[in-house]
Amino acid sequence: MAVTIRDVANASGVHISTVSRTFSAPHLVNAETRVRVLAAADQLGYRPNRAARALITGRTHNIGLIVADIANPFFPPLIKAAEAQARQRDYHLFVADTNEDATVEEELVRALAKQVDGVLLCSPRMSNQLIERLRREVPLVAVNRRVGNVPAVLMNVAQGARMAIEHLLQLGHRTIALAAGPRGSWTGRELRRAATAAARSGGATLQVFGPNPPTEQAGRALADSLLRSGATAVLAYNDLMAIGLMEELKSRGVQMPDELSVVGIDDIALSRVTHPKLTTVATPTSAAGRAAVDMLLSQDRDGAAAGQIMLDTTLIIRESTGPPPG
Amino acid sequence: MAVTIRDVANASGVHISTVSRTFSAPHLVNAETRVRVLAAADQLGYRPNRAARALITGRTHNIGLIVADIANPFFPPLIKAAEAQARQRDYHLFVADTNEDATVEEELVRALAKQVDGVLLCSPRMSNQLIERLRREVPLVAVNRRVGNVPAVLMNVAQGARMAIEHLLQLGHRTIALAAGPRGSWTGRELRRAATAAARSGGATLQVFGPNPPTEQAGRALADSLLRSGATAVLAYNDLMAIGLMEELKSRGVQMPDELSVVGIDDIALSRVTHPKLTTVATPTSAAGRAAVDMLLSQDRDGAAAGQIMLDTTLIIRESTGPPPG
């Protein structure tokens, strides 16, 4: 068996509670005793059992992170940042993937609830109602989703969409297409709302294609209808779709940006190496990961005093946008 | 407080041990009683506390997954597959990132040890000796690393390197460069060994550049020396480096594959959208993730009967390779 608090107590000639204090409230222990206990612990390779500790303190020092799709390049930087931030605060991170499935999301939150101090719900697809309900079972921070006053880390996609549309308007585009994202996506709704408003106020038409899965493949599949639509520019729900679309168009000999301008959202690593390089709205994913962890850990145990924060986005103009043809 | 076994016992008028049995040994409980207990549990929303259970059974139903860099596109598919496989077997997954740092790796294994039934060590950078030592503290499966008889899931990079080099030889290349990976990488050593052998037996020269961090940036930085070296083809440690290199070369007006052929390893999503599209050795990352989980869970608690498996790689010829100039 592994070495326990009792082994350390025996080895250092004190009671187990003194060993316990040495680790969880060192100031309550005589300096000499502490040294002795620490030495014994070190020598035996003792590590407190967090699960046992959690049983009594109610704090697990674990966080759950639930994402729609780990392999979607949008998420890894977020996961990485969250994990780093969590570990720096002495927390471990459970990571789970829902495959874009709202039912799995719910099940996952419940399954993890007892083992974590809180859950980071990243781009969740479930209903507002369900999120509010789950929130009563376990502290939650939503990322990329605003629902009531549930603590949230949001990215200003509306602002990004506005900048993107204005960029296109400035280039002279008047018929713009929006390759919409998946149903249930808050980001998608924001995007649609803001893009529509920006286009209208610029005297342009915005035609919406979707909903679509947020994938390269979905982007590819959109090529046909987009080409037929007469739009001279496309704003896509994310870079993945934009890239899929560009790939398909390229294979059909469509020149970008000469014949069609394309704008993505997220600024994933991929977008810097496509041909042409993708103009896109950069989304602060790492910052969001860190902020979400901070927000979760600063939450009152009743969820008070967490709030919602909105992170700015940036338009990155590369090579996939230009004046409309003719 | 959350609902416990005691609440269910009260609600269904049985002793807590009966409730316990209902969940962990249903066959030992009268059918009618079981129904009653289950109903009460369901009604109260009871979920067994895994941590409490682990305290007594010794099995946490958690797995730790440690990778060098979550944001390196090589890993997300592996993590995703591992998580899916784990969850299907009713296990949760801790994910941690070492930032390519061997010291962090060790610390992480130890920190996680008490909370998991085993750890998946993906492309570890620490010493063989340390891995063997840690293995005595917690069940381990190494991915992309062969060390003694530690259970391992390996990818046949040697075979991939051979195919890549033979492909280049066939195109007529006689001076080939190897953009080596990071120190401590088993894959890197395999690659170097196999590529050198294959080149030699084909009457070609293989010049090694490295070690390098496995990043796009490192690939970029290699452009100069590669250009000066007179090599007509480059095999890179991974796609990321290959892509960085291509980007830098493109910015200098070097035509690929006309002036220089480039081959990557991994077949990450990125490699399909570069220009030219990257010829690369596809590595079975998802299969490796699944296999690693299976191997860990099928391990005897003493680590017996796990073994090592080797997964095949595939050469994917795209557009970044062609005959040497002249």
Add this chain to the structure above:
DNA sequence: ATGAAAGCGCTAACAA
């Protein structure tokens, strides 16, 4: 088939 009781590793009153 069910209940009683002990105990997993640890923390947290309370006493000394």
Add this chain to the structure above:
DNA sequence: TTGTTAGCGCTTTCAT
């Protein structure tokens, strides 16, 4: 400052 004791939620003998 340290020891004693009870108990977190659960499983597992051992009785009944």
